[in-house]
């Protein structure tokens with residue numbers, strides 16, 4: 390596969406042209422940072438195209454990506470899925486659509502909703518193992534949708550669980566609603582033997598963080614759409630939120646990801662699936678795992694008789710850093726580029742850790758999220774004067790900006806909602822001690 394962005398950057402660097410343009414480092418490496426790729430960190434010079442008006446090397450690379458991901462159009466983002474989410478929600482706002490969102494959204498959705506003053510109705514999933522994941526009932530979704538709405542789903546979610554996209558797509562089509570998928574955790578999904586990517590399964594617009602599941606630099610993401618004709622509006626919306634100086638290093642890494650995907654990913658996925666199966670089999674007598682994307686190895690710690698936080702701490706001592714851990718879950722996030730040796734190492738670390746971790750099983754978390762009482766709009770609450778108070782004194786107060794640890798950045802109470810004792814119990818379960826609430830009297 391050709392790599393137009395990478396070719397341009399290397400050619401430009403080899404040309405020796407004097408850089409009378411940004412950035413200020415002029416391609417020189419600082420002594421103390423000689424490993425940083427200053428040489429190919431450029432700006433929108435002649436021939437380098439421009440992300441939000443791409444019709445040259447960036448466009449060519451985006452077209453390569455669209456072919457690989459099977460979309461009608463793909464746009465690059467150097468601002469992560471966060472920027473893609475802002476763009477797709479802005480496009481929905483321009484179409485005058487109301488949002489129906491499955492509640493386990495990432496914080497980036499809420500921030501965008503606040504910036505755009507978006508109206509959102511929450512679809513509460515049937516939770517399993519905490520607030521991160523739950524089954525979505527398509528019939529419930531159907532009742533909330535119409536031709537002036539969109540459905541927003543996170544799939545895979547933070548634990549790797551995947552929604553029934555074909556069924557949700559059917560429901561959305563029936564109602565004339567758009568289906569938007571936050572697929573930040575699923576850039577690799579088209580390249581399994583069976584394509585599991587939301588675009589292939591019927592989503593209209595979807596974002597992938599290439600930096601999460603593919604070897605892209607942090608911030609590299611893609612916004613795919615399955616309908617032709619959305620490119621210009623999505624690009625315009627992206628430019629409303631994105632920096633006017635998107636990083637060429639990030640775009641270069643997306644370009645090279647396309648080559649990696651076209652040449653090697655399928656083989657890497659086949660090899661990895663075998664290793665993941667062996668890994669899980671080794672621990673099958675001791676640990677339970679969730680279903681979903683195989684590269685999210687999610688241990689049901691509490692149900693296996695452990696406190697996930699203690700297990701993760703022990704794994705850190707023994708040489709492996711987990712993606713995320715709470716009482717219920719430990720998430721080991723792997724990717725197609727992990728080597729056989731790394732799976733062997735992980736297996737040793739986990740085996741050793743399990744020998745040292747006490748079987749002090751906390752009871753599995755049972756909870757119901759209260760039916761949200763929206764007292765003011767997300768935007769109004771997020772931009773109101775606020776104060777940070779202990780969660781223990783928050784009952785009855787209105788949630789201002791959402792303050793949740795990242796990862797996983799999934800909200801318990803949302804801006805504008807009244808905080809109840811059930812929220813407070815959940816905050817405490819997730820180790821959240823303080824919340825931002827709207828100041829009373831508006832001061």
Ligand SMILES: Cc1ncc(COP(=O)(O)O)c(C=O)c1O
Nearest residue numbers: 468469470471495497571573598
């Ligand atoms: C489910 C989900 N959506 C969106 C995002 C935002 O993605 P990015 O970090 O690429 O901006 C994240 C980040 O962790 C995420 O987990």
